[in-house]
Amino acid sequence: METKRIFFVGVGGQGNILATKLLGEAALAAGVPVSMSETHGMAQRGGVVESTALVGPARSSIIADGEADIILAFEPLEALRVLPKANPRTLLIASTSKLPPFTVAIGQGTYPDLDEILAYVRGKVGRLIAFDAMEEAKAAGNPLGVNMVMLGALCAAGQLPVSESFFRQAIEEGTKRAFVQANLDCFNRGLEVACQAAA
Amino acid sequence: MSDLTSNSPGRQALMLGNEAVVRGALEAGLAFSSCYPGTPSSEVSNSFFALKDEMGFYMEFAVNEKVAMEATGGAAVTGLRSMTAMKHVGLNVAADPLMTLAYLGVRAGMVVYNADDPSMFSSQNEQDNRYYAKLSGLPLLEPTNAQEMKDLTVYAFELSEQLGLPVILRSTTRLAHARGPVTLGKITPPRRTAAFVKAPAQLVALPSTTPAMHKALLEKQEQARRISNESPYNAVFGSGSLGVVTSGVSFNYVMDALDDLNLAGKVSVLKLGMTNPLPAEQIASFLSGKEKILVVEELEPYLEEAVKVIAQENGLVMPIKGKGVGRLSRLLEYNPAMVREASALFFQVDCPAPAVLDLTDCPELPKRPPNLCAGCPHRMTYYAVKQVAGPDAIHPSDIGCYTLGFLPPYRMADLVLCMGASVSTPAGISTATDQKVVAFIGDSTFFHSGMTGLANAVFNNHKFTLVILDNGITAMTGHQPSAAMDTALAGQPMTHIDLEAVVRGLGVKHVQVVKPTNMAKTMAAVKEAMDYDGLSVVISREICPLHGRRFSKVKKPVFAVDQDKCRNHRVCLTSFACPAFYLDNEQVKIDPNLCLGCAACVQVCPERAIGPRKN
Numbered sequence: 001m002e003t004k005r006i007f008f009v010g011v012g013g014q015g016n017i018l019a020t021k022l023l024g025e026a027a028l029a030a031g032v033p034v035s036m037s038e039t040h041g042m043a044q045r046g047g048v049v050e051s052t053a054l055v056g057p058a059r060s061s062i063i064a065d066g067e068a069d070i071i072l073a074f075e076p077l078e079a080l081r082v083l084p085k086a087n088p089r090t091l092l093i094a095s096t097s098k099l100p101p102f103t104v105a106i107g108q109g110t111y112p113d114l115d116e117i118l119a120y121v122r123g124k125v126g127r128l129i130a131f132d133a134m135e136e137a138k139a140a141g142n143p144l145g146v147n148m149v150m151l152g153a154l155c156a157a158g159q160l161p162v163s164e165s166f167f168r169q170a171i172e173e174g175t176k177r178a179f180v181q182a183n184l185d186c187f188n189r190g191l192e193v194a195c196q197a198a199a
Numbered sequence: 200m201s202d203l204t205s206n207s208p209g210r211q212a213l214m215l216g217n218e219a220v221v222r223g224a225l226e227a228g229l230a231f232s233s234c235y236p237g238t239p240s241s242e243v244s245n246s247f248f249a250l251k252d253e254m255g256f257y258m259e260f261a262v263n264e265k266v267a268m269e270a271t272g273g274a275a276v277t278g279l280r281s282m283t284a285m286k287h288v289g290l291n292v293a294a295d296p297l298m299t300l301a302y303l304g305v306r307a308g309m310v311v312y313n314a315d316d317p318s319m320f321s322s323q324n325e326q327d328n329r330y331y332a333k334l335s336g337l338p339l340l341e342p343t344n345a346q347e348m349k350d351l352t353v354y355a356f357e358l359s360e361q362l363g364l365p366v367i368l369r370s371t372t373r374l375a376h377a378r379g380p381v382t383l384g385k386i387t388p389p390r391r392t393a394a395f396v397k398a399p400a401q402l403v404a405l406p407s408t409t410p411a412m413h414k415a416l417l418e419k420q421e422q423a424r425r426i427s428n429e430s431p432y433n434a435v436f437g438s439g440s441l442g443v444v445t446s447g448v449s450f451n452y453v454m455d456a457l458d459d460l461n462l463a464g465k466v467s468v469l470k471l472g473m474t475n476p477l478p479a480e481q482i483a484s485f486l487s488g489k490e491k492i493l494v495v496e497e498l499e500p501y502l503e504e505a506v507k508v509i510a511q512e513n514g515l516v517m518p519i520k521g522k523g524v525g526r527l528s529r530l531l532e533y534n535p536a537m538v539r540e541a542s543a544l545f546f547q548v549d550c551p552a553p554a555v556l557d558l559t560d561c562p563e564l565p566k567r568p569p570n571l572c573a574g575c576p577h578r579m580t581y582y583a584v585k586q587v588a589g590p591d592a593i594h595p596s597d598i599g600c601y602t603l604g605f606l607p608p609y610r611m612a613d614l615v616l617c618m619g620a621s622v623s624t625p626a627g628i629s630t631a632t633d634q635k636v637v638a639f640i641g642d643s644t645f646f647h648s649g650m651t652g653l654a655n656a657v658f659n660n661h662k663f664t665l666v667i668l669d670n671g672i673t674a675m676t677g678h679q680p681s682a683a684m685d686t687a688l689a690g691q692p693m694t695h696i697d698l699e700a701v702v703r704g705l706g707v708k709h710v711q712v713v714k715p716t717n718m719a720k721t722m723a724a725v726k727e728a729m730d731y732d733g734l735s736v737v738i739s740r741e742i743c744p745l746h747g748r749r750f751s752k753v754k755k756p757v758f759a760v761d762q763d764k765c766r767n768h769r770v771c772l773t774s775f776a777c778p779a780f781y782l783d784n785e786q787v788k789i790d791p792n793l794c795l796g797c798a799a800c801v802q803v804c805p806e807r808a809i810g811p812r813k814n
Contacts, residue, residue, distance in 0.1 A: 011567065021378065024213050028380055036378035039320060040238060046778060047569035059344070059451035061377040064536030066555035081564050087554035101567035102778045106608060109565030124556050
């Protein structure tokens, strides 16, 4: 079995660590080895939150520059910032819903044009799947479910030896009971939109 | 039931490294713990605090790591299985008791969990605390993954009792905050009481008793060395005439690198789980017959230098290298690619060229640093002090959320050293210069190590202003209790300490307490404090809103900018800089989802254009 290296990047509050953990639970349930790593302490304060999952026999839990097979960027500016982790074969799944950092509001730097970001990323990585995960989450009735939408898109990409049912099981067992259905709805939207984008 | 507490031996659960340490402590029958939080160790103390009643052990948050170490030592010499957890620089604070606790020894297992932070994700330095084990003579264990974090925690208690010594369990950020599968063992109910047995020759460290204690420690170290040589945690992986010696998280990078480079069968790896005392005989026998040895370890050449000494003592001659091979340095954390490159270079095999992207044409990206939260009272205090003190005042600051005041637009941290230093460094600064000094410290850090500096400042007649940012909680590390907290509000059976009474009790004559939500009064208080000819303290008191909202579900009305009144001065945005503000087509607006309704911005707007949002 080959190891798949998945890099998650988001902004504090988007829940990418939970998404990574659910991928880990799904892999564990599927009997696939997994190791993960997370950065702590930034979530509450609006900073960049990174997490990684290595699905397969590798023992390492972090990903060196150029070595991510799949990148899940929960925000377009962060899709650009994370590019050092990508290589010409990387699949990058990005949400296009912008969260401008506060530095932009106080005049330190400008937020690049969204179309330019996407064109730039598309020109560098193997494949880009871009869609508005926030819109999908809202459409599913759960604006806090961006992470579940992204997880659905990751599952749809079909590059992991972990079948869809294990993802659903992880969401059912690993998220708050009151949100399970809403989270599954978000997961389904992500699954569908990524399948369409890939078609 | 959570994985941490479920008594289902043999089940596999996904755990954070720090959670695995907690699980290990529960399996070992932990009875007592005292900790001061510090990232990357904080989840251990948080989990202990959350589980103490359910699992029937005692746990308290101490005011600092020295107190935590002493309290834990007190329980361990009395006969309870005990544990303290701290970050690497926390062990500096606790180093005094650690050193002599090694002389005294313990009657029940005592484990010191120490989390180092290579790359300084949340720390002021990246010191390598393995040297504390050598300095103190205490056994040192280094796990390599979540499973070993649990297993070695259980073993650390056993080893501690076998030797009668505290044992240091050392992780790094990438183990503490890595998540992996852990096979659970059986939980052991704690034995909560013991009788203190008087033994002054062993427990009273005086010039008359310590020579025998030191001799006993050396004898225990000899016993520990024999254990280390036989330890299953020091083990050889693979075979071959080339060798790697490694420990901790680096072991994973080494094994992946050897796979990637097809070096299996050519390189054998000595993985050291017990790294003080080192298994000198085992290392010598590993070296014997090897062509060359690569030592892979983050931070200092702790293993590398020891391996070279062992080779010399045994007359073994071969190249032994570590630091300086490829990108392996004493700086920052390693990653799999660095170790792969260094292995290829040292063992002279081809390394696939990295497929990195050419990003030289990437536009410059706006930074996204962590920020003080919307509604954070620290921002209000900083704004008030900045208006009064101006750009020339010197601001020693301390360790906590408020260290983020270093960032623009505030830039109100001119000297940050270590916990408590913002109260002590002004003694030197104000002696050297007439520039005004306005120092900052949080309530938890003040109780941690600010009180002694303040006593010193009173006693020696120093003249500066100290602003205590009292948000009633240890916010940065995840809202652990602070001695200044409202214990009744939090429903905790602890005793609140009146900060103002402490400051006055230490002899400070000029003390004011303000609410930073009232900007004018705060500015007036700061001015008065700075004008005072002597030492002055301003206690700026407002509960951390993230902490406070757990107890009050009443949401204050949120605010909005009246676009008819706004003249686009943008003081709210560029000077006050609350992250709830944003620009929309050159108009300043407030995000109602972020606004907490603190009303501080209302007071900074020169046009009075900010008011409660009308629906």
